[in-house]
Each structure stands twice: as C-alpha cells, then as structure tokens.
Amino acid sequence: MKTILITGGAGFIGSHVVRLFVTKYPDYKIVNLDALTYAGNLENLKDLADKSNYIFEKADILNAERLAEIFQKHQPSGVIHLAAESHVDRSISNPIAFVETNVLGTVNLLNAVRNLWGDDLEGKRFYHVSTDEVYGSLGEEGLFTESTPYDPRSPYSASKAASDHFVRAYFHTYHLPVVLSNCSNNYGPHHFPEKLIPLIINNIKKNKSLPVYGDGKYTRDWLWVKDHASAIDTIFHKGRSGETYNIGGNNEWKNIDLVKKLCDIMDELLERPAGSSRQLITFVKDRPGHDRRYAIDSSKLQQELGWEPSMKSEEGFRETAKWYLENEAWLDHVLSGEYQAYYEQQYK
Ligand code: NAD
Ligand code: TYD
Helix, strand or coil, X not given: CEEXXXXXXXXXXXXXXXXXXXXXXXXXXXXXXXXXXXXXCHHHHHHHCCXXXXXXXXXXXXXXXXXXXXXXXXXXCEEEECCCXXXXXXXXXXXHHHHHHHHHHHHHHHHHHHHHHCCCCCCCEEEEEEEHHXXXXXXXXXXXXXXXXXXXXXXXXXXHHHHHHHXXXXXXXXXXXXXXXXXXXXXXXXXXXXXXXXXXXXXXXXCCCEEEECCCXXXXXXXXXXXXXXXXXXXXXHCCCCCEEEECCCCEEEHHHHHHHHHHXXXXXXXXXXXXXXXXXXXXXXXXXCCCECCECCHHHHHHXXXXXXXXXXXXXXXXXHHHHHCHHHHHHHHCCXXXXXXXXXXC
C-alpha cells in the first residue's frame, strides 16, 4: 500500500485534497498531518472518520523531532504540503508566524523526507502547494506564467516565495524529487470566514456591513476549490520532477463586482427584496501594500497534463452561498473564540 502524507489537511484546500485522495485511491494510505491552528478543523473531514485508509496525526511542522517520528512510523513515499499560515491581513499584523510556519516549517519537512528517503528516491515525490501571490501585482493587462519573476509584496507572499525557493534548492542541491504549483484564489465550502467570499456571505446573512477595501477595483482570479484539488491530483501523478505548474480559474472579478454578485445571489436564496443586500456595502480603509490584480495563465498545465477547471463561476458562487446557509453549525463553531477578537481588531 502506497502511503501519502498530506500536511494542512484539516484546512480549507487540504480537506478537499484529503477527501479526493481517500475516496479516489482506496489502495493508498492517506496520513493527514495538521497542527489544528485556528484555521484547522476536523469537522471538515468528519465524513472520512470510518475510512480504513485515512489516518490523522496532530503535529506542528515546526517540531522536527515529531516530524521524524511520524515519518518513521508511516514511511510515506509521497508528501503533499499545504500546511501554512494563509491570510494576508494576519501576515501584516504578525509576520513572524508566517516566517516560522511557511519557511522554517517547509524546510523541516524537506529535511524529514531527506532523512527518510536517503538516496532511495525511486517512486518518491515531494509536492509543494504554493500561491500566485509570489509573482506580485499585475496592471490592467497580462497574466502570470511559470517564468514570471518572483516579486512578493506582502509578508504572506514573501514567506511563500521563500518556501518555493527552498523546495527548488533541495531539487538542485540534493536531487530531491519535487514538484510545485502556484494557484490563484480558491473559493467553496470550508473556506475560513476571514477570507473575502465567506466573510461577505456571512455578513449578508447577519445583515452586517460588507467591508470592501479601498476603491474595490482590486482583481482576483477565482478557482472552485475542488478544481484545485483535481489539479493537485493531476500534477502529483503526472507532473514532471523539478517543474512548476500554474493553476487558475480563468475567472477574473473585481472585488466590488464579486461582492455585488454575492449580494444578488443571497437576496434570492434568502428571499429578500432584490437589491437589499447591496445597501450593506461599505468602502473601508485599504489593505497596506494591496496587490492590484492577480491573473493566471495555466496553459502549461492544461496542454501538458490535460487538466482544466470544471466549475462555472455563477454556479460555483451559488453552491458556495448555499453551503454556508446549510452549514450554520460549522460556521458558528469557527466564528466562536479567537475569530471574534481578530474581527474586532481588523475591522474596528
Ligand atoms: P488554511 O489556512 O485554510 O489551512 C491551513 C492548514 O494548515 C490548517 O489546517 C492549519 O491547522 C494547518 N497548519 C497551519 N500551521 C501549521 C503548522 N505549523 N503545522 C501543521 N499544520 C499547520 O489554508 P488554505 O487556504 O487551505 O491553503 C492551503 C495551502 O494552499 C497553503 O499553503 C496556501 O499558501 C496555498 N494556497 C491557498 C490559496 C487560497 O486561495 N486559499 C490559493 C493558492 C495557494
Ligand atoms: P482575501 O480573500 O483575503 O484573499 P487574498 O488577499 O489572498 O487575495 O482577499 C481577496 C480580495 O478581497 C483582496 O483584494 C482583498 C479584498 N478584501 C476586501 O475588500 N475586504 C475584506 O474584508 C477582505 C477580507 C478582503
């Protein structure tokens, strides 16, 4: 039985990747390694509890000894690394946590696989999941390709860029069989409500103001999270060693247009008068160093490996809004505790 260790599997994207691998590959043993920070939630995976090919290990990737123990115990031949501090606004108020988990944690993992695999690299793979934010900010025109120079501009993207460089350094220096992907903004079920789409959905539901940073004309390329998981599956199995693949939804939205679209969908789902949620839109102070536009050229992944996104954005946004309305208990749970204090501080 092949063992794949997935880090950050209790988070937003990781939970979709774990579910896809556990259900699609019953002959793989999937080990989910996660520290369960504020963003990690085992409720995201409760439907997998009785699967015999799924194991959870609570561990912090900053703890090298614990990693060595878990790698010895499970002997994974593949690692898919998603664990990270992932929210730009938090990186602005606490950059050190991002250096620790995203940079040091990634290097700890690279060392753990090197120690386990030694020179026996046949059939081994270390997959590093990264973001398009490492490429910086685009103007009105153009797309990020795999050869766009790195130009990170937030503490989050700087820490992800550093981790990407370490992964490539281990490929060149130690011949570690790595593969990387850089993806655009994801959306869908299990998205932590500090991020734009679930925050707006939740605030509309509660009739709270909808904070739009700056002039609202910042642009993101939104990808359905399950399409990201299917791209990771494709790249993990078919990607070439040492290569990077960009993943994107070909689905650009200015923030203000996206917020208005969510307002209209929610008015319909909640049977409120058309246009009523738009009244809640409030322009607030801009994020410092806010990247103007991200957009991805994913033609390398599409042409070389045959992946393409499946979800149309209108349908995806509606599915997402419905999921949040139908999963109140999930939302109430993650909104309690630490998140309240964060929200007060961020939007005071
Ligand atoms: P998330 O914040 O929802 O989840 C992160 C997970 O990592 C959580 O389960 C958390 O408990 C775990 N974790 C954090 N620190 C840890 C540590 N020190 N040790 C072990 N586990 C730890 O993040 P996400 O949005 O699911 O992102 C997953 C990955 O995908 C990240 O590497 C992120 O940079 C990348 N990414 C995210 C997006 C996006 O739109 N969300 C887009 C492109 C790339
Ligand atoms: P976010 O979901 O934090 O993702 P990222 O910063 O990684 O792209 O934000 C998406 C966009 O929405 C970004 O341009 C910032 C903006 N934004 C707001 O306008 N208001 C908010 O309350 C948040 C959280 C984000």
